[in-house]
Amino acid sequence: MVNGGAEFSVMVSGVSKSFGDTRDEVPVLRGVNLTVRPGEFVTIIGPSGCGKSTLFNIISGVVLPDKGRVHVNGEPANGRVGLVGYMPQKDLLMPWRTVIDNVILGMEVAGVSRQDARREALPLIAEFGLEGFESSYPYALSGGMRQRAAFLRTVLFKKDILLLDEPFGALDALTRQAMHEWLLGVWEKLGMTIVFVTHDVEEATFLSDRVYVMSARPGQIVAELRINLPRPRTYDLVVSEAFLRLKAQLLETLRGEGRMAGSRAP
Amino acid sequence: MSVQKRSLSLGRIWAPSAQRHLPGILAQANRIAFSAGLAVLALVVWQLVAYFGSIPEWKLPSLWQVLQTLGSDAGLIARHARVTAYEAVLGFTIAVVVGLALAVAIHQSRLVERALYPYVIASQAIPVIAIAPILIIWLGFGILPKVIVIVLITFFPITVNTVDGLRKADPDMLNLLRTMGASRWQVFKIVQMPSALPLFFSGAKIAAAVSVIGAFIGEYVGASEGLSWLIRRSSAQFLTARVYASVFALSAMGIILFYAVSYIERLATPWTRRPDEPVRTSESR
Numbered sequence: 001m002v003n004g005g006a007e008f009s010v011m012v013s014g015v016s017k018s019f020g021d022t023r024d025e026v027p028v029l030r031g032v033n034l035t036v037r038p039g040e041f042v043t044i045i046g047p048s049g050c051g052k053s054t055l056f057n058i059i060s061g062v063v064l065p066d067k068g069r070v071h072v073n074g075e076p077a078n079g080r081v082g083l084v085g086y087m088p089q090k091d092l093l094m095p096w097r098t099v100i101d102n103v104i105l106g107m108e109v110a111g112v113s114r115q116d117a118r119r120e121a122l123p124l125i126a127e128f129g130l131e132g133f134e135s136s137y138p139y140a141l142s143g144g145m146r147q148r149a150a151f152l153r154t155v156l157f158k159k160d161i162l163l164l165d166e167p168f169g170a171l172d173a174l175t176r177q178a179m180h181e182w183l184l185g186v187w188e189k190l191g192m193t194i195v196f197v198t199h200d201v202e203e204a205t206f207l208s209d210r211v212y213v214m215s216a217r218p219g220q221i222v223a224e225l226r227i228n229l230p231r232p233r234t235y236d237l238v239v240s241e242a243f244l245r246l247k248a249q250l251l252e253t254l255r256g257e258g259r260m261a262g263s264r265a266p
Numbered sequence: 267m268s269v270q271k272r273s274l275s276l277g278r279i280w281a282p283s284a285q286r287h288l289p290g291i292l293a294q295a296n297r298i299a300f301s302a303g304l305a306v307l308a309l310v311v312w313q314l315v316a317y318f319g320s321i322p323e324w325k326l327p328s329l330w331q332v333l334q335t336l337g338s339d340a341g342l343i344a345r346h347a348r349v350t351a352y353e354a355v356l357g358f359t360i361a362v363v364v365g366l367a368l369a370v371a372i373h374q375s376r377l378v379e380r381a382l383y384p385y386v387i388a389s390q391a392i393p394v395i396a397i398a399p400i401l402i403i404w405l406g407f408g409i410l411p412k413v414i415v416i417v418l419i420t421f422f423p424i425t426v427n428t429v430d431g432l433r434k435a436d437p438d439m440l441n442l443l444r445t446m447g448a449s450r451w452q453v454f455k456i457v458q459m460p461s462a463l464p465l466f467f468s469g470a471k472i473a474a475a476v477s478v479i480g481a482f483i484g485e486y487v488g489a490s491e492g493l494s495w496l497i498r499r500s501s502a503q504f505l506t507a508r509v510y511a512s513v514f515a516l517s518a519m520g521i522i523l524f525y526a527v528s529y530i531e532r533l534a535t536p537w538t539r540r541p542d543e544p545v546r547t548s549e550s551r
Contacts, residue, residue: 057441060445061445062441081444082446086446088441088442094457096460096463096535096537105456109443109446109447109456110447139537157446
């Protein structure tokens with residue numbers, strides 16, 4: 001195993017974070033605990049603004065938690081960047097770089113020469129449905145292609161743990177479904193660990209092995225749900241009884257959380 | 267300042283025409299015809315006023331006389347234009363180097379920003395015409411004081427635009443690079459520098475056009491050659507047609523410099539040149 005035999009790829013224990021100064025403090029995360037096993041697909045679901053992106057920033061090391069610890073592959077990772085691959089909500093393809101030069105960004109930062117990086121990326125271009133576009137600029141790509149390019153950039157950073165922050169939020173429903181099946185295919189083939197953030201119940205149910213439900217701000221983990229659906233999954237699954245039951249259960253938890261959040265509001 | 271100047275009709279015409287459609291060409295021709303028509307109209311009015319207005323030639327030579335002078339004095343004008351062009355290009359080039367270095371220093375260091383930025387702005391409040399004679403006294407009649415005047419005038423738009431461009435870099439992109447563990451230099455090279463390029467070129471285009479004015483001022487105060495000197499000499503001798511011809515040459519120089527920079531901009535920022543074709547998709551795959 002790439003992670004050196006640690007039991008958890010990602011372990012977040014008791015992480016809290018507030019923003020703003022002491023007088024005007026906004027708590028964003030409160031005592032968040034979660035674990036992700038190697039090769040697992042784990043989703044964090046919660047209402048908008050519940051601190052999911054902050055949690056990802058803490059795991060990826062660009063933001064320090066006020067309290068708590070992050071371990072990546074068994075090693076302390078508070079404030080340590082470059083241990084995980086991070087795919088943000090926006091595709092963030094650089095308009096001045098061709099598709100191939102965009103996807104090799106992580107390798108380039110790691111010090112690989114552009115030539116070598118391109119040679120390594122080229123075979124994956126086709127697998128990610130981008131063949132013929134490697135020397136195009138991002139403006140020539142459709143929404144789905146942009147997300148695939150952004151995902152390939154994350155994969156080519158070559159970390160076995162990927163954090164995906166609502167990567168398909170901006171896509172239309174049909175493209176989204178296609179991307180879900182495609183993502184699961186790539187995940188099963190390449191065997192990485194994925195931590196996924198979304199506020200879409202169906203997306204969470206369809207993709208994940210396990211789902212953590214987060215409360216409204218300050219974000220806390222309020223429930224954990226195991227998705228015992230067979231793999232490989234295709235979209236026929238979403239009308240099956242087992243799927244609908246899990247989806248309903250997840251929705252119920254989430255709505256309970258929404259009511260609680262509503263009643264807490266001043 | 268707009269990042270993509272779509273209205274540069276000349277630049278558009280130079281672009282490879284592979285994907286261009288016929289209506290596009292017609293629209294292009296239309297735009298150029300309009301701008302050229304305006305110029306022709308002005309020239310005709312000038313010619314008519316000069317011809318029928320019984321204004322003495324030393325006050326307002328006719329267009330035809332100016333063109334004749336441009337032809338008969340071509341060698342003389344070209345010799346002096348070469349001097350002025352050399353000063354302008356040299357001054358502009360130094361301004362690009364100095365302006366860029368200043369912009370990067372101001373952007374990278376809070377300290378430099380606080381220490382230098384006020385002076386950068388103050389340098390533009392000083393009338394260059396006032397200090398040009400001082401420069402001549404200090405540095406003599408050579409090319410150096412002229413180049414300094416040009417640099418003083420032209421570094422400013424380059425620095426200010428480039429600083430703004432560097433600051434405009436997408437914070438999410440900076441964050442992405444930070445998650446990858448990129449060094450400060452890598453962040454600069456990969457995100458900030460390319461983000462600043464369009465605005466840098468906006469500044470450089472202004473600087474290119476203005477560099478000719480800088481050369482003119484520098485020469486005007488003390489020179490023994492150059493278009494500015496020629497204009498002074500000719501006006502003292504009431505060779506008004508030659509003054510006009512020299513002014514023509516001077517403005518032509520400014521236009522050429524401007525479009526030369528525009529052309530370099532097009533080569534350096536190919537991603538801003540979107541073809542007029544619909545986005546292709548491969549979603550069906």
